[in-house]
Amino acid sequence: MANSVHADTELIHTAQQGDPDAFAELVGKYGKYVYNLAYGLTGGNHAEAEDLAQMTFVRAYRALKRFEGRSEFRTWLHRITVNLWKNMVRSQIRRKYFQHRSLQASLPDGERKLSQIIPEKGPSPMQRVEGEETLGIIRAAVDQLPPDEKAVTVLRDLEGLSYEEIAKICRIPLGTVKSRIARARRMLRSKLEPILRGS
Amino acid sequence: MECRDYRDWLPLFADAGLTQRELIRLQKHFAECPACEQRAREYCRLLALLKPLSEEVKLPEDFYLRLQQRLQTDAVRSSKPWLLWPPLVLGTTVAAGLLLAVLILPTTPWRNGTPSQSADPAGSSSLGRATDPASPGTEASRSLPSRRARENLLESRVSEALNLARPATRPLTPPTPLVTQAEMKGPELPAWEGIALGLRGMGRNGLTQPVAFSQLAPASAAYPQPPAPETAAVRPEGATPFSATDWSGEQCGVDVPALRVVRTPEEFQRLWAEANISPTMPKLVWGTQMLAAIFLGKRPGKGYEIRLQEIRNSGSSVLIKYTVRPPANPQAQEISRPYLLVLLPYTTLPVELQEE
Numbered sequence: 289m290a291n292s293v294h295a296d297t298e299l300i301h302t303a304q305q306g307d308p309d310a311f312a313e314l315v316g317k318y319g320k321y322v323y324n325l326a327y328g329l330t331g332g333n334h335a336e337a338e339d340l341a342q343m344t345f346v347r348a349y350r351a352l353k354r355f356e357g358r359s360e361f362r363t364w365l366h367r368i369t370v371n372l373w374k375n376m377v378r379s380q381i382r383r384k385y386f387q388h389r390s391l392q393a394s395l396p397d398g399e400r401k402l403s404q405i406i407p408e409k410g411p412s413p414m415q416r417v418e419g420e421e422t423l424g425i426i427r428a429a430v431d432q433l434p435p436d437e438k439a440v441t442v443l444r445d446l447e448g449l450s451y452e453e454i455a456k457i458c459r460i461p462l463g464t465v466k467s468r469i470a471r472a473r474r475m476l477r478s479k480l481e482p483i484l485r486g487s
Numbered sequence: 488m489e490c491r492d493y494r495d496w497l498p499l500f501a502d503a504g505l506t507q508r509e510l511i512r513l514q515k516h517f518a519e520c521p522a523c524e525q526r527a528r529e530y531c532r533l534l535a536l537l538k539p540l541s542e543e544v545k546l547p548e549d550f551y552l553r554l555q556q557r558l559q560t561d562a563v564r565s566s567k568p569w570l571l572w573p574p575l576v577l578g579t580t581v582a583a584g585l586l587l588a589v590l591i592l593p594t595t596p597w598r599n600g601t602p603s604q605s606a607d608p609a610g611s612s613s614l615g616r617a618t619d620p621a622s623p624g625t626e627a628s629r630s631l632p633s634r635r636a637r638e639n640l641l642e643s644r645v646s647e648a649l650n651l652a653r654p655a656t657r658p659l660t661p662p663t664p665l666v667t668q669a670e671m672k673g674p675e676l677p678a679w680e681g682i683a684l685g686l687r688g689m690g691r692n693g694l695t696q697p698v699a700f701s702q703l704a705p706a707s708a709a710y711p712q713p714p715a716p717e718t719a720a721v722r723p724e725g726a727t728p729f730s731a732t733d734w735s736g737e738q739c740g741v742d743v744p745a746l747r748v749v750r751t752p753e754e755f756q757r758l759w760a761e762a763n764i765s766p767t768m769p770k771l772v773w774g775t776q777m778l779a780a781i782f783l784g785k786r787p788g789k790g791y792e793i794r795l796q797e798i799r800n801s802g803s804s805v806l807i808k809y810t811v812r813p814p815a816n817p818q819a820q821e822i823s824r825p826y827l828l829v830l831l832p833y834t835t836l837p838v839e840l841q842e843e
Contacts (some may be wrong), residue, residue, distance in 0.1 A: 473498035
């Protein structure tokens, strides 16, 4: 691990000096980690995960000169990934909000509202067990967590990072990491109760 | 402490999220409260349920190529920031122009109420001053583009390194690029500039050929999209530029399996009319580039995907290896006509196909 960090330091330094091969090597080394994190955050969507991972490296390349080595390179990349993903989610929420508003507003009185036509949250977990793969349900449950809780869950339970690493990546106190993880697991337990009882 | 106080700890019990002290207290509580112990077990099962989601996902095989394109696109975009913020920059430009005019006016003949003796308007006069190497503002105005130019050059080199130098320099081996310069060693082929299309229509050559870039690699190309040949076929002329996703698709006008090799604009015109893929033709650099079009003909079902695997120049021919991913439901009523267009460096060698 120490050797890896040392090798990274040299690579990063060389890349900061403008050596493209060094940056390419860093991409090669960390590409899979970034992609896996992106895959978890985007709810198992390959296209979105690839987009997010690439945005991460483009952003990292732009900001490489400002990287001072105060955290590990992987932590830094993960932080970029999580922040970009949160921005994406925020903009998606904004878009959905405005679309929703305009659709509702355009409906004449007496007609059914959009929410009456399309149920807000699909069928219950129990109903979905019958029709879908269990794994899909579990992934969907993680995907429906609020962004802050989802980020820590993906980092901890999918990526296997330590609580301390998560605190550094998200730049939040350790206690907040724990409380978010606890909250996320309570939500997941409640959503996945039928599966948990059955397993 | 009561049960509800311990319940905040239960979700963290399973993966050492508690301190030693908290853990000991909780275990003591379990001895008295089977309900809490049961709930703690459920959290352990929950983590076990999440385990399959943590399995490593492989990087898409063309990840590095797309990243290369992204870096290039980013370089192009960041070199022209005024394109992104026209209102802001327009306002700034007007303000700067006014400021310059105020500064310049005292030194021009206009100050005395006489029209300038030169035919140049005030704007061009100020431009002349700004580009004067002796002017104090010149250093700043010169250094910015040169720095940007250096950055762009560096980004291009990074992109190049990602695509070409990676196998030699990377200790951990990510997916090998489908086509490398080394693979295209051939007496007749010009320098291989990362050319190979396919992979859902990604036009790599757009990265290195500025002429073709605007047509082959729009910024949106970096976002993988499912091929949408139907919409491309009905797209009104001039409404949308030729999309990178049009390089492969499921619908075209060719009903029988065929390989068409195109080396001239006339041949390309004919092919484009026959293939009926999109009203907008991409631009190619004739004499440097050529095109191989692979048509699979009519096939039952929907969801085909042709993937370019490798292009190999043996010296006597150019071999294009590809795979065809069949649709999930081949019994469906729909009929597909899958196609893949492959951009190649110009060569007179025969082109051959091999499905893997």
